[in-house]
Amino acid sequence: MSLLEKLKKTSTVKQSEVLSESKLFNLKDVATTPVPIVNVALSGSVDGGLTSGLTILAGPSKHFKSNLALMLAASYMKKHEDAVCLLYDTEFGITPEYLKAMNVDPERCLHTPIEHVEQLKFDISKQLEAMERGDKVIIVLDSVGNLASKKELEDALDGKAVADMTRAKALKSLFRIVTPYLTTRDIPMLVINHTIQTIEMFSKQVMTGGTGLMYSANTVLFLGKSQEKEGSDVVGYNFTINIEKSRYVKEKSKLPFTVTWEHGINRWSGLLDVGLSLGWIRKPAVGWFEGVNPETGEVLTDKKRRKDTDNAEFWLPVLKGGYATALNKNYAIGHVQAITDEGDNDAS
Numbered sequence: 001m002s003l004l005e006k007l008k009k010t011s012t013v014k015q016s017e018v019l020s021e022s023k024l025f026n027l028k029d030v031a032t033t034p035v036p037i038v039n040v041a042l043s044g045s046v047d048g049g050l051t052s053g054l055t056i057l058a059g060p061s062k063h064f065k066s067n068l069a070l071m072l073a074a075s076y077m078k079k080h081e082d083a084v085c086l087l088y089d090t091e092f093g094i095t096p097e098y099l100k101a102m103n104v105d106p107e108r109c110l111h112t113p114i115e116h117v118e119q120l121k122f123d124i125s126k127q128l129e130a131m132e133r134g135d136k137v138i139i140v141l142d143s144v145g146n147l148a149s150k151k152e153l154e155d156a157l158d159g160k161a162v163a164d165m166t167r168a169k170a171l172k173s174l175f176r177i178v179t180p181y182l183t184t185r186d187i188p189m190l191v192i193n194h195t196i197q198t199i200e201m202f203s204k205q206v207m208t209g210g211t212g213l214m215y216s217a218n219t220v221l222f223l224g225k226s227q228e229k230e231g232s233d234v235v236g237y238n239f240t241i242n243i244e245k246s247r248y249v250k251e252k253s254k255l256p257f258t259v260t261w262e263h264g265i266n267r268w269s270g271l272l273d274v275g276l277s278l279g280w281i282r283k284p285a286v287g288w289f290e291g292v293n294p295e296t297g298e299v300l301t302d303k304k305r306r307k308d309t310d311n312a313e314f315w316l317p318v319l320k321g322g323y324a325t326a327l328n329k330n331y332a333i334g335h336v337q338a339i340t341d342e343g344d345n346d347a348s
Contacts, residue, residue: 044332
C-alpha cells in the first residue's frame with residue numbers, strides 16, 4: 001500500500017481522493033451560454049460558461065443583473081432537462097415576463113421569499129444538506145444587496161433607530177457555510193448584489209455587504225452600461241462586464257455586450273470590439289469589417305458593415321480560424337507557468 005492510499009484509507013472524510021482522481025477537482029459541470037463573450041467572462045473560453053460555486057453579479061440598479069442571472073439559469077436548465085432552479089427572492093423584481101423572456105420555465109422553479117439574512121441562512125443550509133452530488137440544481141439569490149439582518153428588522157419593529165452592526169457578520173457567516181456545499185455538490189449559485197462608489201479623492205466601485213462575499217466567490221462581475229443609439233434614438237444599452245474577481249479569467253478585464261429593446265441580447269456582441277483590439281478584426285475601409293488571422297494575414301470572412309456581422313455566418317469562420325484560441329490565451333488564467341527555469345543558474 002502506497003503512502004497516499006494509506007492516508008486515504010485512514011481519512012474520516014469519505015470524499016478524500018488522490019487529487020488526479022478527485023471528482024471535486026476534475027469533474028465540474030459547465031453550462032455554456034448562447035453568448036460567447038459572456039462565456040469568456042465566466043471561464044476564459046467561448047466554449048466554457050457557468051461552473052459550480054458562487055458567482056456574483058453586481059452593479060447599480062437597472063444594470064441587467066437579474067436578467068443576466070436568468071439567462072445563466074436558463075442555460076443550465078437547458079443543458080439538464082431534469083434541472084430545477086431554487087430562487088430566493090428579496091426584491092420581487094423578477095416577473096413572469098422576465099422568466100418567459102429568458103426561457104426559464106416557472107414550472108421548474110421553487111420561489112422562496114426571504115425577509116432577512118438569518119432566514120436565508122437556515123433555509124439554504126437545510127436545502128444544500130439535503131442535496132447530493134448529481135442533483136441538478138441552480139440557486140439564484142435576487143438580491144443580497146436588499147437583504148436586511150434579523151436585528152435590523154427587529155429594531156424597526158421596536159421603533160429603534162440604531163445602526164445595525166450585525167449584517168456584514170451575518171452575511172459572512174452565510175457564505176462561509178454555503179461555499180463548501182456548492183463545491184461538494186457541484187451546484188452553481190448566482191448572487192445579485194449592489195455596488196456603491198467610495199467617498200474618497202479617487203472614488204472606486206465596491207460591493208455592499210462586507211468582505212465575506214468577495215472572499216467566498218469564485219467570480220465577481222461588475223456591470224456598467226451606456227446607451228445604444230440609432231441616430232438620436234435610444235434603442236438599448238451597451239453593457240460592460242468588468243472582471244472584479246475570478247479564479248479563471250484575468251482580473252480587471254473588460255468585456256462588452258449589447259442588449260436592445262427589439263432583439264434582446266445580441267448574441268455576437270462584444271466579439272467585434274475585442275477582435276479589433278486583438279487584431280482578429282480589421283477595417284479594410286471606413287465602416288467595413290472583416291475577419292483576419294493576424295499571424296498569417298489570411299482573410300477569414302467577406303467584408304461586412306457592423307450590423308451585418310451579427311450572425312454565425314460571419315463569426316464561426318473567425319472563431320474556428322483561431323480567434324477562439326486567441327480569446328482564451330488573452331483572458332484565461334493558467335497559460336503561463338508560475339515559476340520558470342530561466343535564470344535559475346544565476347540565482348546563486
